[in-house]
Amino acid sequence: MSTDRDTLLSMGFDPQRVEWALKATGNAGLQPAMDHILEHDGQPVPDLSSVSSAPSRAAPTGDDDDEDAEALRALIAKGGNVAASQAAISEQEARSIKCSLCGKIFKNTALANFHAEKSGHDQFEESTEEVKPLTEEEKKQKLQELREKLAAKRATKSVEEAKEHKANETIRRKAGKDAGQIREELKLKEAEKEAEKKKREKIEDARARAAVKAQIEADKKARAERAAREKAAREGNLVAETAPVTVASPAAAASSATAGRDYKETRLQIRMATAGAGGPYTTSLPSESTLREVAEFVAGQNISVDVESVTFTQQFPRKVFTQADWSKSLRDLGLTPSAVLIAS
Template identity: 40%
Template sequence: MATDLEQLLEYGFEKEKAELALKHGGGLQGALDWLDKNADKSIEEIKAAAATQADIDEEPPAPKEGETAQSLVCDDCKKRFRSVEQAEFHASKSGHENFSESTEEIKPLTEEEKAAKLELMKKRLVEKRAAESEADKAARKANELIRRKATKESQDIKEDLQKKERLKEAQAVKREKEAEAEAKKRVLAKLEADKAERKRKADIEKAARQGTAPPPPAPEPAAATSSAPTTSKPASAYTETRLALQTSTGRIQKSFSVDTTLFEVAHALEEGGVVVNSFTQSFPRKVYDKTDFGMTLKEAGMIPSAALIVK
């Protein structure tokens, strides 16, 4: 004949929980009552609740062998006990003090009742596991939705940053092209002015050889724009030069002494929060890195003005 533990294991109860049930119930009937009361609790919860109401409601120890069976009733909670020891155990755990004797005998479960109770508890156990499985599925689904939302938000942020970076790069390229076009325009204007000056000098020399009157001086050019270089005096006569500096934060125009080094220009920009690694002159194109920072603006030919891209 199977033991009480084997019967409980046969119906699908965990071994540790079945052993605890037999320990607290004192036999198969008490174990069934204990398992019924603790069906919704895990082993960890049962162990952690040794001093809680769950323990207070546990079935007291079974009567000792040979003890006369009698019925006692707790007037506070209406719970029945077979022995005085059981009632005392209940009182120590619950704090209940009012008990009375009862002529009603607590009859043990029949084999059919035990089997029916086991079947009922097995059904509850299956239902509980099914409910836990559904709860796990719902939790996994909720977690997956949260993960997808977080992933989409992260992708949106990444795409927005990439879009802003592309726009920033496009603006930088546009500014560089504008600076190159401006520098080219100034160089062409200077070349035209130099060409006109050479022609004027050649005409004067020709008139001197032929003994004729020199040609009238060339008319003053129209009002020059801010981008056109002045040719009213030679470069050696300038003491200052005007720089148009295109930085990542905007355009800066500033005048420096012609003896100012590129290092000093970089230092002046860095005091304003601009990091400088190199200067790029668009037309004619030339890059001045940190190895060239010892050159003065005069030595670099940046007189009377120049446009530089700061990187």
């Protein structure tokens, strides 16, 4: 003969939940156990050693009459129906306990207590009706009802989980879209900054190359003039043939100096006089910077350069800068907007 435990396991319930239900209801029967499983569906199974067992008792007969009567009086006292129950006890033997509110009958006080806790009903009385065990057909019907309840509950839970998952997915996609848009905007800004930086560098390099090219042309012209003078001297025609060195007129120099005052920055290219000493070094400094700052820059690039002893030479127009010029600004020295210096 199969037990309540075997029946519940055959329905597919988790063994731990079956043990919990049977212990919590005091092995009061299949229906209380099923009710307990339904009520606590989804809750974690506690440690069974900490679960208090409801009293499990047989129908109130023989020597147990006094105890059952006392338990019944405690239930009936809630509804004030003690006199009626005592009259029923005195007339004939009670075989069950009946709920005065819903009419259900229970074979012992444990089941009545369980019903009271579950439904909130508080009016009970003794009854001579005998609780008959469920037939196989009734058991099958109750099991079918239980399965339908479980299926409906699981379907409802599945729908709720689907809705929650959809809402979470919508939130996740929106967050991902926002983050992607922010990343794209940051990339665009970085690209714009990089393009602007390259544009500035290109302009500065073009200016530097133009200044170097102009300096080279000036060096060539100066060498050609010097060679012509030397040749004329050798031929005895120094006075007649020597071509005058082109020198910027005071008006032109003043105009250049005036134009140079409009530049806030000066781009310099410093070449080392000694071959293999390093360089050339290129930098941009405020036009108000002193020549000493230029010397410190070169010393920072080349450890062989001493700030206190280094000198600078400008090839065209030819000019030598000494430490006496250290405190003068690049604008005052006529080096703006760009110049090529030779450090030695």
